[in-house]
Amino acid sequence: MLSTQIFNKIEENAQDNYLIDFNLKKIDVGAFINQTTMKLSNKVITVFATGLFTLFLSCEAVSTVEPAQELSLGEGFENPIGFYDATPSFSWKLPQGIEKQTAYHLVAASSPELLSDSPDLWDTGKVSSSQSLYISYEGNPLSSRDKIYWKVRFWNAEDQPSAWSEAAHMELGLLQNSDWQAKWIGLDTRKDGIKGKSNTIIHTPQYLRKEFAVRNELVSAKLYVSAKGVFKGFINGKTISDDVMSPGWTPYQKRIESLTYDVTDLLQEGENAIGFQLASGWHFGRLLWNKMIWGQTGSPKILSQLEILYSDGSKQIINSDESWKGTTDGPIRFAEIYDGETYNANFKMPGWATPDFEANEWRKVQVAPLENDIAIRPKRHHSVREKTTLDTKDIITPKYGAGIIFNLQQNMVGVPRLRVPMKKGDTLKIRFSEMLDPDGKFYTDNYRSAKSTDYYIASKDGMIDWHPTFTFHGFQYVELSGFDTSQEPKKDWVTGIVQYSDFDKNGTFTSSHEKLNQLQSNINWGLRGNFFDIPTDCPQRDERLGWTGDAQVIAPTSLFNNDVHAFWASWLQSLRESQFENGGIPWVVPDVLENAKVSAGWGDASVTIPWDVYERTGDVAVLEENYQMMKNWVNYHQSQSENNISPMKDSFGDWLQPIQAKESNKRGDTSKRLIGTAFFAHSAHLTSKTAEVLGFKEEKEKYQNLYQTVANAFEKEFFDENGKIQNSKATQTGYLLALHFDLLSDTNKSKAEKHLLDKIEEADNHLRTGFLGTPLLPRVLDAMGETDLMYKILLKETYPSWFYSINQGATTMWERWNSYSKLEGYNPESMNSLNHYAYGAVGEWLYENIAGIKPLEPGYKKIEISPIPGGGLTSAEATYESPYGKIQSAWRIEGDTFYHDATVPPNTIALLSIPLDYEHNIIVNGRSIKDFNKGQVIENEDGTIFIEVPSGNYSLQSSLR
Numbered sequence: 001m002l003s004t005q006i007f008n009k010i011e012e013n014a015q016d017n018y019l020i021d022f023n024l025k026k027i028d029v030g031a032f033i034n035q036t037t038m039k040l041s042n043k044v045i046t047v048f049a050t051g052l053f054t055l056f057l058s059c060e061a062v063s064t065v066e067p068a069q070e071l072s073l074g075e076g077f078e079n080p081i082g083f084y085d086a087t088p089s090f091s092w093k094l095p096q097g098i099e100k101q102t103a104y105h106l107v108a109a110s111s112p113e114l115l116s117d118s119p120d121l122w123d124t125g126k127v128s129s130s131q132s133l134y135i136s137y138e139g140n141p142l143s144s145r146d147k148i149y150w151k152v153r154f155w156n157a158e159d160q161p162s163a164w165s166e167a168a169h170m171e172l173g174l175l176q177n178s179d180w181q182a183k184w185i186g187l188d189t190r191k192d193g194i195k196g197k198s199n200t201i202i203h204t205p206q207y208l209r210k211e212f213a214v215r216n217e218l219v220s221a222k223l224y225v226s227a228k229g230v231f232k233g234f235i236n237g238k239t240i241s242d243d244v245m246s247p248g249w250t251p252y253q254k255r256i257e258s259l260t261y262d263v264t265d266l267l268q269e270g271e272n273a274i275g276f277q278l279a280s281g282w283h284f285g286r287l288l289w290n291k292m293i294w295g296q297t298g299s300p301k302i303l304s305q306l307e308i309l310y311s312d313g314s315k316q317i318i319n320s321d322e323s324w325k326g327t328t329d330g331p332i333r334f335a336e337i338y339d340g341e342t343y344n345a346n347f348k349m350p351g352w353a354t355p356d357f358e359a360n361e362w363r364k365v366q367v368a369p370l371e372n373d374i375a376i377r378p379k380r381h382h383s384v385r386e387k388t389t390l391d392t393k394d395i396i397t398p399k400y401g402a403g404i405i406f407n408l409q410q411n412m413v414g415v416p417r418l419r420v421p422m423k424k425g426d427t428l429k430i431r432f433s434e435m436l437d438p439d440g441k442f443y444t445d446n447y448r449s450a451k452s453t454d455y456y457i458a459s460k461d462g463m464i465d466w467h468p469t470f471t472f473h474g475f476q477y478v479e480l481s482g483f484d485t486s487q488e489p490k491k492d493w494v495t496g497i498v499q500y501s502d503f504d505k506n507g508t509f510t511s512s513h514e515k516l517n518q519l520q521s522n523i524n525w526g527l528r529g530n531f532f533d534i535p536t537d538c539p540q541r542d543e544r545l546g547w548t549g550d551a552q553v554i555a556p557t558s559l560f561n562n563d564v565h566a567f568w569a570s571w572l573q574s575l576r577e578s579q580f581e582n583g584g585i586p587w588v589v590p591d592v593l594e595n596a597k598v599s600a601g602w603g604d605a606s607v608t609i610p611w612d613v614y615e616r617t618g619d620v621a622v623l624e625e626n627y628q629m630m631k632n633w634v635n636y637h638q639s640q641s642e643n644n645i646s647p648m649k650d651s652f653g654d655w656l657q658p659i660q661a662k663e664s665n666k667r668g669d670t671s672k673r674l675i676g677t678a679f680f681a682h683s684a685h686l687t688s689k690t691a692e693v694l695g696f697k698e699e700k701e702k703y704q705n706l707y708q709t710v711a712n713a714f715e716k717e718f719f720d721e722n723g724k725i726q727n728s729k730a731t732q733t734g735y736l737l738a739l740h741f742d743l744l745s746d747t748n749k750s751k752a753e754k755h756l757l758d759k760i761e762e763a764d765n766h767l768r769t770g771f772l773g774t775p776l777l778p779r780v781l782d783a784m785g786e787t788d789l790m791y792k793i794l795l796k797e798t799y800p801s802w803f804y805s806i807n808q809g810a811t812t813m814w815e816r817w818n819s820y821s822k823l824e825g826y827n828p829e830s831m832n833s834l835n836h837y838a839y840g841a842v843g844e845w846l847y848e849n850i851a852g853i854k855p856l857e858p859g860y861k862k863i864e865i866s867p868i869p870g871g872g873l874t875s876a877e878a879t880y881e882s883p884y885g886k887i888q889s890a891w892r893i894e895g896d897t898f899y900h901d902a903t904v905p906p907n908t909i910a911l912l913s914i915p916l917d918y919e920h921n922i923i924v925n926g927r928s929i930k931d932f933n934k935g936q937v938i939e940n941e942d943g944t945i946f947i948e949v950p951s952g953n954y955s956l957q958s959s960l961r
């Protein structure tokens, strides 16, 4: 088949000096013919070409089909080192213009040289499959430090092979504790620690160092490092990476992450030095209720193993051990996540991490072996890093307070960079705030006990250039006092360094509505501020914890906006490790509350997040990894329930529902029993679907039956025969749960829908939903065909609504619909975060419905692109970097005409819809839909028109009916 095609091409084109690509060489057939000075007929050329082809068959044919791109492993890692998984999965994207893949061939080798001719690790041969994502490794077993080089080619719809991709690579980290020769080392900082809030011990940050010699002919050097606490590493005075607050936050009693750095370029022949700054971080930090879960004994420690490879194959290993020395007399005098950092420049130790430094005063370190029950494992997502910076927009001299205020005009998370003039011996005091009221009052009540204050003590006159290392703040305003007042404050004194986990932006949404664009921006800033190694509730007060409910509601929106596949997969591992023996999931993960309490809608994160990640990435591994946790959680619901009603007494209900009865105590007016039972049914349902994907037929049935049984019990208990909530207060959220989780019989369903509409009308088209109800509102209204109503609710300007907070000046999502109002000032509650992402869950509706990009099959293998214009919007656009490539949906209305441009990535198909109002005169890519032959036109019973199309760019045009 292939040969026939090539011959035909040669026959067709030989007289035009056609270029044929064979085996990397371009052979100019025409020129060749001329050289031979023979006059060849086409027939002769065919014979010649046959010979040529036979000749090249023995070599490797290289195609004109462009190669696969963006090769990645696991949850989207490109050429990782220190990788965590010895049986990774392989993914690639097909180049634009390729409709689909029909087969692939992947080879993997232990060296680049072996890759093309004798891949010694894995050779799949040609596999007939359209799968271009998450191909499981089935090659030779791999172990710690192993390297793998790999490349892939694919066959297109015409069965033509692509060229081979460029080679990608991966190197494993240290996968087992037994790979570590290094020991935990550090100074005992407990005995001279400072007493903090509730008598907690605040450890003085320490500096650790070691000198060593490097021979010549060094080939490579890898540094494996972990810490109990947080570290910053240096070799010969240079930082080893820009990572922030490494190694990050996991359930430390079970697992601490390690990082791998290629430090070859930092080493030099002869004398070298390695050094670490080490502070408490989360491990020894005071967290929320000051229980100091991991920090009750001991002091921060570092674990460092530097492996140097020489050209003769020999290896030198520099381990953290008793030969290291340490001091607490460095310039970082104090560092605490909630309280801030103090830097005293008088304690500077120039060159402390270089071999020239005299460390005579430094003390011997304490040494401890690795514990058997704490796994040291490679970090499985990217560290927090500096992602962007914000300049000061204006300087305010307030009526109150001692300092000058720098306004970044954006609430953010990270640290300030300070380039400020100072006088020797003076102390610069740096305070933070998320908001300033019109009076100029600096608002810090909502930090609660978090002091969130940094200090810099100057050792000489002049400009300082400094930022804190081992703390982070949530702020828009920075107040400075103690600077050289003879100088006029300048905007460039303060820059905001924005820090969050190092993932890329994945999706965009814009529209003709300015406030909607501000909402999208607020949602994004909420995500940035709270994806600080783990998903947190808030980034500023004495909390910043992995509240499971908040994570559960924001997951779908986060997956659109950012590439957080690995981020979630990693936190889900912490969730599994934190699950109680009885199947309960703690309120927060990592569990620093240790109160054994469980909440419905919070613990259900263990089921809903794996499912959300699977739906949006298509990665079955996330279901495989978490299936047992899902089942345990459903069993927990069951164990708590009586007659299938799951009360979950320690639940947070529909947390922070606006306008609730006082006695509801922040938990909203919806019955906790109703919520618990609804989530019980829903989690059973998703577990059944997961069992189906994983091929567990019996369990699929079992959980499906359980879902039905619980749904029946739910309906009987909480709904009367008129579809009205009974036995408890009827609320928007009560109806939303019943409808979205499909818990009512058909007859009751339509009646309940009516009651929901009444409830919304009663509230003058405002929402009355808290954390749990809010994400369901748009989904339910869409399913009911009430998109116009959803637009009304979304575009409301009055309390409670999304725009209400924007009207009060919000640049992030707020914890409460009325955290601040221009009329009444700050909400009197101290639990009043101005950076809390939960209500940003509506973001899903912006891109799935306004712009219209939805996955119809996991990973967007099949996509629905069906925008629903409304709310007076004249245009909207979303782009999304799906696992298969970029999806785009951009629409605009001009006069009576609706224009819609859509991009469908390679190896997928999409259903493009025409909005109901605009079905007249449909034009696709410049021609009437009647002549459309690139896909199928489908007319639904409700009159909606779809076209099912393969990868490509489409322009649709329709006019008002």
Ligand code: BGC
Pocket: 537, 538, 543, 547, 549, 550, 652, 655, 831
């Ligand atoms: C957090 C919430 C969390 C809640 C539980 C709060 O302190 O900030 O977002 O879900 O507690 O009710």
